[in-house]
Amino acid sequence: MAIWKESLESRHTVVFSGIDDTCVGDFITNSHPKKTRMPYSLCFKVIMLSTLSVVGVLLPYISPPMKTNLPRIRPFGTGCVFSIAFLHLLPDALEATQKVEMPQWLGNFPLAEGLCVLGFLVMVVVEQVFACPSCEIEACTTQDCKAPDNNCHHSASQHSPEFTGYSSTAPQPGENATLLPMHEQKQTTSSSSSSSSSSISPEALYKMYMLEISIAVHSILVGLPLSASSSDSLVWALGFHQLFEGMSLGLAGLGIKLDLNGFVKLGVLFGLSISSGVMAGYFVSSLAEGTWQAYTNSLAAGIVLYVAIEFYEKDFGHHTNKHEGKAEKLSAFFLGIAVMAVMAIWA
Known part of the structure; x- marks a missing residue:
């Protein structure tokens, strides 16, 4: 039988437990340690990640080689998007859904995979609703x-x-x-x-915005637990992670011929996503471990996977010249997958 006695003179709790007429006292402190991270460290993380995100989005627009060699460079962004769906969004969703208590009527239903399929089907249905049949003929x-x-x-x-x-x-x-x-x-x-x-066709803009929203949601979730980590290597790894994700967004925007104003909007929104996640994780640390991110990551994985298939069809579809720069396209595609796969080790 345990007897708890709180001392009024101190801010500690003393625990006495008696077993077989033996009394053992354990000293347990109730004081919570203060955060050792200084505010300038958080500001450095936010500024660096936001800057790399914006630079990644604007790089395809301000770089002339990317404009002239877009058919050979864009498969790199396509490979990045594939890796984002399979190696970043879906694994995080699988890990988070293991902590969710499923209702009895669902049994052992794979929640993460099911929500991923749901996100994919939402893209299919919405594309049919907002389809523009005259766009292809006019083009x-x-x-x-x-x-x-x-x-x-x-x-x-x-x-x-x-x-x-x-x-x-x-x-x-x-x-x-x-x-x-x-x-x-x-x-x-x-x-x-x-x-x-x-x-620009409304269908192309819609796909671009859906890709931006999905990757932005992922960036917010990535930034949530970042503020709780003191590892500098994780910060730099996520910086390159944001740079390559921004490049995939920029290459997609370059493919639909966005102007400078559109690129600036994409860059600002993408930069604010990771910074808002870091600040939210700092002030509300409980959100970083919430199971709600499992649902958003699963839906975002299905949406990004659909957009990746659309990009792949543009790069390697039947309407393209399959013999022109085939080796360069495949090399860029596999390089994009490999780069984001390496980033998945730390991010």
Whole structure:
């Protein structure tokens, strides 16, 4: 039988336990140690991670080699997105769902995998609701149809000047399409590229925003437990983690031809996601161990997986020239997977 007696003169608790007429006293302190981390350390983490996140998003836009070699570089971002789904989001969700007490009627249902499939199906349904059937036809009536980053599923021999020697222009209502010789393509391209770059299909913007939201949610969850760790290697590893995730976002934005204003918005939102997670984890440390992150990570994994499949279809689909830069594309794709796989060791 245990007897608890609290001393009023001190801030400690003395525990007396008696077993077989033997009394053993254990001294237990109730005082909680103060946090040893200084505020400047937290500010350094926030500034560094936010800066690397913004730089990663803006790097594809400000770097001319990435613009000219986009078809060969973009598979790197596709590989990063695949690794984010399988090696970052889903494992965290599996670990968190093991702590969730499942209802009896669900039995041994795999909650993380089920929510991942649900996130994938949500993307499928919403894409069909917000589908723009005229976007592909309008894209194929311009010179940009031969670009591999265009959602054009028609045969290249019907629209690409590479095979026909002519460039088709979009017909006006009640008129037939006109064919221009090869030497007049530059004038047509210069006039049509300005209008096509300023008008982005709603479907492409929707996928871009869904990718941004999913990765931002993951960045917030990554930042939550970061404030409780004093390891400098973890901070730098997450910094490179954010840099490569930002590059995948920037490459996706470059593929749909976002302007500088759009890139700045993506970078700011992505930078605020990781910083808000770090600050929230510092002030509300209990959130870092909550099981609610299992649901968000599982849904985000399904959404990111769907977007990764869409990106892969753009890079290696039947409408692209499979023999042009095939080795470079595959190398960039596997390099993106490998880089994010290495980052998964620390992040």
